Amino acid sequence: MSTMTELSGGPALPQERRIVTAIPGPKSQELMARKEAAVASGVGTVMPVFARRAGGGVLEDVDGNSFIDFGSGIAVTSVGNSAEAVVRRATAQLEAFTHSCVMVTPYEPYVEVCEQLAGLTPGDHAKKSALFNSGAEAVENAVKIARVYTKRQAVVVFDHGYHGRTNLTMALTSKSMPYKHGFGPFAPEVYRVPVAYPYRWLTGPENCAEEAADQAIDQISKQVGAGNVAAIVIEPLLGEGGFIEPAKGFLPRIAEFAKTHGIVFVADEIQSGFCRTGQWFACEDEGIVPDLITTAKGIAGGLPLAAVTGRAEIMDAAHSGGLGGTYGGNPVACAAALGSIETMRELDLPARAKRIEEIMKPRLQKMAEQHGVIGEVRGRGAMLAIELVKPGTKEPNPEATAALAKACHQEGLLVLTTGTYGNVMRFLPPLVIGEDLLNEGVDIVEAALSRL
Numbered sequence: 001m002s003t004m005t006e007l008s009g010g011p012a013l014p015q016e017r018r019i020v021t022a023i024p025g026p027k028s029q030e031l032m033a034r035k036e037a038a039v040a041s042g043v044g045t046v047m048p049v050f051a052r053r054a055g056g057g058v059l060e061d062v063d064g065n066s067f068i069d070f071g072s073g074i075a076v077t078s079v080g081n082s083a084e085a086v087v088r089r090a091t092a093q094l095e096a097f098t099h100s101c102v103m104v105t106p107y108e109p110y111v112e113v114c115e116q117l118a119g120l121t122p123g124d125h126a127k128k129s130a131l132f133n134s135g136a137e138a139v140e141n142a143v144k145i146a147r148v149y150t151k152r153q154a155v156v157v158f159d160h161g162y163h164g165r166t167n168l169t170m171a172l173t174s175k176s177m178p179y180k181h182g183f184g185p186f187a188p189e190v191y192r193v194p195v196a197y198p199y200r201w202l203t204g205p206e207n208c209a210e211e212a213a214d215q216a217i218d219q220i221s222k223q224v225g226a227g228n229v230a231a232i233v234i235e236p237l238l239g240e241g242g243f244i245e246p247a248k249g250f251l252p253r254i255a256e257f258a259k260t261h262g263i264v265f266v267a268d269e270i271q272s273g274f275c276r277t278g279q280w281f282a283c284e285d286e287g288i289v290p291d292l293i294t295t296a297k298g299i300a301g302g303l304p305l306a307a308v309t310g311r312a313e314i315m316d317a318a319h320s321g322g323l324g325g326t327y328g329g330n331p332v333a334c335a336a337a338l339g340s341i342e343t344m345r346e347l348d349l350p351a352r353a354k355r356i357e358e359i360m361k362p363r364l365q366k367m368a369e370q371h372g373v374i375g376e377v378r379g380r381g382a383m384l385a386i387e388l389v390k391p392g393t394k395e396p397n398p399e400a401t402a403a404l405a406k407a408c409h410q411e412g413l414l415v416l417t418t419g420t421y422g423n424v425m426r427f428l429p430p431l432v433i434g435e436d437l438l439n440e441g442v443d444i445v446e447a448a449l450s451r452l
């Protein structure tokens with residue numbers, strides 16, 4: 001366990017699970033009453049405990065409970081919370097200056113993040129980047145850039161896709177409740193096509209990649225017209241849709257189709273990127289080189305930063321002043337990103353993600369053999385999930401998923417659910433989590449599953 005604190009480099013927070021009150025405890029309950037009075041109800045909460053400190057593989061609440069963290073604030077704190085290099089660099093930047101606005105007077109950390117992105121993202125072509133505040137903003141800008149470059153308007157997205165909560169990204173997002181319900185009308189010129197979801201492909205997983213690609217390409221060609229499409233936007237490993245790994249062969253076919261027709265292929269790696277899946281970026285697994293890649297979440301160790309990175313000639317298509325925003329690429333967030341990238345390199349976090357898969361996946365697979373409620377185990381690296389069904393069928397089982405999550409929370413394990421059908425439990429531990437803690441977390445899932 002001491003190795004953990006070393007790995008996280010974060011504050012000396014005991015790397016242990018510790019439950020000392022009912023969940024939620026009295027202080028969290030008090031704060032929750034204040035939240036209900038002051039915070040809009042639309043801002044929901046997975047777990048009704050208030051955070052006090054976090055680091056390594058744990059999150060401590062205001063009542064002194066310490067939870068094993070299998071959520072990383074939704075795949076954000078991959079380097080751990082308050083990672084040493086993130087805090088050191090962000091603190092120095094805070095003391096130097098907090099903001100000048102890159103559109104007014106630029107600063108070095110912004111440029112350095114873009115240089116790092118050019119080196120880390122797939123492909124050895126000339127690349128440029130633009131920085132923003134949130135993932136949704138990055139996706140919006142990727143679409144703006146693709147449109148101005150191609151002089152076309154249509155955008156193609158996929159079933160089960162998630163791209164954000166702004167008006168355009170709601171349109172790009174597949175699931176109605178809770179993301180879109182009641183919030184329309186949505187942006188036009190957005191077209192949705194099938195994705196190769198092997199577990200739920202009607203004719204079975206064997207020909208899923210080919211059939212799904214055929215259908216997607218046919219729909220784009222016949223219903224939209226390939227020559228009208230500015231961008232195809234896809235998550236190489238779908239996050240909010242349920243940690244769906246498109247069947248091998250699907251992504252290369254779509255990327256090839258895009259290339260043939262002059263369509264900008266955009267990989268949305270906001271959740272799957274920055275070492276999460278055992279590579280720097282998930283699309284590397286099939287050798288995909290996207291024209292543009294959007295990143296956020298894991299990029300800056302918890303500070304708000306997002307980026308669009310891609311082929312220089314595409315990125316340069318927008319006129320001067322056409323891209324930007326008051327805070328996009330804030331210097332403190334950039335400094336944090338540089339600290340985060342430094343940590344990823346130093347600790348070889350892609351390898352850590354693979355090690356997490358090595359430990360967790362066989363254990364989850366064993367559970368699936370014993371419990372009919374687990375329909376499938378999937379994911380890569382430290383982006384793993386179980387899909388829950390009614391035993392003996394493939395019928396989604398969101399009730400069991402919610403019950404399992406709640407049972408884990410009560411035992412001191414922070415887990416999240418996801419999926420179009422709300423029936424996927426996802427595991428996104430910080431990549432610096434200790435192996436003892438990781439195994440203890442899986443023990444909790446196993447025990448909760450047996451009691452279900």
Ligand SMILES: *Cc1c(COP(=O)(O)O)cnc(C)c1O
Pocket residue numbers: 133134135136137139162163164165235239240268269270271272296297
């Ligand atoms: C989270 C997410 C987004 C949106 O990012 P925000 O920072 O919440 O705006 C977009 N795409 C994917 C794949 C995501 O997981």
